[in-house]
Amino acid sequence: MRKTILFLLLGVLLLTGCGNMGSTKEAVSNANPQPKKKVTVTTSFLYDMVNQLAGDMVDKELIIPAGEDPHLYVAKPEDLKKIAEADLLLFHGLHFEGKMQEVLEKKGYAVASTFPEDKIGKMEEDGAVIVDPHFWFDIDLYKEATENAGAKLSELLPEKKDEIDKNTKAYLEKLSALDEENKKSLAEIPEGGRYLITPHDAFNYFSRRYGIEVVAPQGVSTDSEVANKDIDKTVDFIVEHKVKAIFAESTTDPARMEKLKEACRAKGFDVKVVSGEGNELFSDSLAPKGQSGDTYIDMYKHNVKLITKNLK
Template structure:
């Protein structure tokens, strides 16, 4: 038996030497990248998934606006070779630690492109830039730069992956414009729980209204709710939409308030029937990649408003 073990070990060592790669080198861990969200997890895997290991802080389906970092999350961030995050206060309760440890993929955005005007005429930074596919491409380029700095030996592959992914995003943009444009203008209104679709609204000419502000951490006033109900009734909007990271009961209350004014509106909600705004779907479900998520949202909107 001992002789057999020695022979197997010898063969294993010989195979290692024949390959020309020392066993210790082949077993070496890949550089680690820690990202905050499912969006960045998907992006990084597209760009450099073969050359790095990726760890995600905020699980798919959870709300980044409200996520409280745990001690193990901080440890992941501190031990990573590279940290990538959205910025623009999207990861609201993690901002300070992320600014000290990571790279914001939104850091090079034009400040004139990331604001939204509130009801009082003040400009607020809107973190949901991924609904503007031009900005999402800029974020992709910034992520690629950081990844190339981390693994410069794979610069050419990452650059090629980046260009391929950007082409997919440009094709997606054309598809979305065509589909949203097919909704009759009198029916082209999007009502969501919180104000996450401003970039989408400007990009695809679909007015958006929500009772809550750009962060799910903001307060919802009775006036905001009343204004949203009036907007639905006055524009005879066919359907309003729940989001995957918010409580659908909020939209049911809007429906009840509309009914009191004599108008029936459909609430689009339930598994597989919610809009994705602040997270992709969990892996294995419809909407678990960025491109699939956008297509899911657009098809849901068109099918219920057209």
């Protein structure tokens, strides 16, 4: 009888000990959680996109700081470290990150890689046909890029797939609502005044989507030279069509637009330059975090409001 009682007590102690060990392991696991997967992106657009879809499920690294010109950006040693350590590397593609393209293609995924050929903008520059990388101004293409990014994030985090899919669906609905809002706002501009003059050719997808003619003295890349003949051609267009306002961009030198204004004045026509903090169009970058225009949706709303206000 005494032996039976001893065996029963030993069994209880072992079960209790195992239970305590399990609790201890759980406590240790909670105290030292597994590190999050690292997602490195090239631009502020993609940083915002990943944030909308995955939030704090991942650690995010940005290569090209908000407000800088991706056409001209040259990778730094710390950027190469971000790329090497990334569990997932996302970039635009279409040669937008021109000086980094080769490095990115070796490890990364271009969110524009699935775009149909007939939807990708092309234009002639310096006698050659080049691809227009500014696809984010076509909301349908941006939605496709978002779905591509969502699929890659789900592959990276299969256990979070349902949540990422849910976030992707909700964000796509917001983008569709933004598109309708844009159409309604831009319709306020009279037919004869729908001309958008900007420093470089970043708004051609915008032009095709909303029926607003875009003219710029510089080509698709800010790395290209601005020829005098292109400046003269732009000035003639402004004067001929009596364009009410021309717009500076957040990532280009506003002095370019002032020169256009002076050239127009020399021909007897005054045009307003829309520039200065809070009054510049976002083209190749979102605003720095915490400022107006620091998300894709806020950026687009800012641009449409600025254009509509000054052209209607």
